[in-house]
Amino acid sequence: MPGPEDFRFDGIGTRWEISTPRPLDAGVRARLLTLVERYDGDWSRFRSDSTVSAMAREPGRYELPAEAADLGWLYRSLYDITGGAMTPLVGGSLERLGYDAAYSLRPEGSALPAPRWEDVLTWNGQVLTTFAPLVLDIGAVGKGQLVDLLAVELRSCGVDSFLIDASGDLLHRGPDPVSVALEHPYDPARAIGTVSLAGNALCASASNRRAWGDGLHHVLDGTTGLPVSTAVGTWTIAESTMVADALATALFFVPGSELEQTFDFSWLTVFSDGSAAYSAGFEGTLFS
Template identity: 60%
Template sequence: MPHPGWDSFSFDGIGTAWQISTPAPLAPAVRTRLLQAVEEYDVSYSRFRPDSRIAELARAAGTVTLPDHAERLGSVFRTLHRLSGGSMTPLVGGSLEQLGYGADYALVPRGPARPAPPWEDVLHWEGSTVGCSEPVVLDVGAAGKGQLVDLLAETLRADGIAHYLVDGSGDMIHAGPSPLRVGLEHPYDPAQAIGVVELGDRALCASASNRRAWGDGLHHVLDATTGRPVDTVVATWTMAASTLEADALATALFLVEPRLLEEEFEFDWLRVFSDGRAHCSQGFEGALFT
């Protein structure tokens, strides 16, 4: 969503639509650096392109070197893997492909749901070095887009741009003199909102089972220990200082009780369940419509 009254730079990247809003138009050189950052991220982490760095690990056991920011990404995944008892893991890519969500976008299951392999058995992620003892399909989608939002915000700040809204199809970070009013998309009707939040100098991310859904009961949020889609929680929203953490926690809320996540992360949250119930943290700065 564009920031009202600000100039907007729109483009596509990592398979989704982006809008970057700033008080004044971005210089061509800044736009080029933003697009380069998106391309670098995609060629590092995409499981949908054969020339990406992590695609090498899907073809054969071995080791790849990723950009320096992979250390932070790996740390967040490792923590949430521990808190979720293995339900959330970057090794879920093979389980998604088993259900039809692969690089060919067949969207037809290859067979029964398949759990992801245990992290400790096959994956070594130390800093920016990632290795595997057997071919694995990594998927960092539960946190990667959020991290890219942060990286684009860093690019803007490096060019002296202090006020901005970086919006990666609903995963966003805001910095500005006044809060931005953001609607919370209805999990069953994208044309409607179930509430609003005031976003000011924070990140906001959402995850919902209606996004990237195909077939009967098939969607992208899986319990990696079973390989099956989660069917109890249908939508989550999180607000945090970084979009990386907000994005990762929005997925984690499908799998982990909020009280456990709050022991290690500072964030606010809202969860909507399949039976219509909604729960939120005490500090969630939003209002739900009745």
């Protein structure tokens, strides 16, 4: 359970909580907040002063921090595996349906497919070169990556045991496992099971989060610009929060067994008809 010593703050549009055996001192807290602000200033499509917003205004060559290399590799891998359904170029599609910088939640017209990667973008390590104005959206991966970056910062400050909770995306480090409830896809007040976290990450994605209008939600198929309607909730466990976060979204597009050919993780998918599929190594317990 959270204690009074836990560090709570808002960042990248979500609520964070870092639990540690002892309170973090002011210097450590300041370093963590500086990192969150820097990441948001580079990658947010909701800030007019971000690098990503600059890409939406003008094509060109953009150099981003070191984490861009891992981000680009992971997105390109999943773009290829999902046949373009999972893509960082879906930002314009989200804006078209109303999930824009102003959070208008009012669709501007029919669904808009994302542009093809090879037509508008090259992503080489830290350097992104765009050939047309585009709305980059790293929402399926960015929060998980920031969790991992905060973990590196904590360890550099000598903090080795912690639980980072980024609004339900979790990273645990330390000797004592924690039990986590798996939220029901249709009822946040209920759980469908539990999982024990022991030195790894747990991420989830659900179509009931960031939902608006008539069947609209944030998990879009880049090839059509339409919300996915088959899966309603996914959970993933991996060593890296970035990988777990990305694969929780990828499970909306391809079976977990296919993703297991490339990634080391365990998973659970609940579908709109009430059925479920999960990996042989999934560490959770589902309620009957």
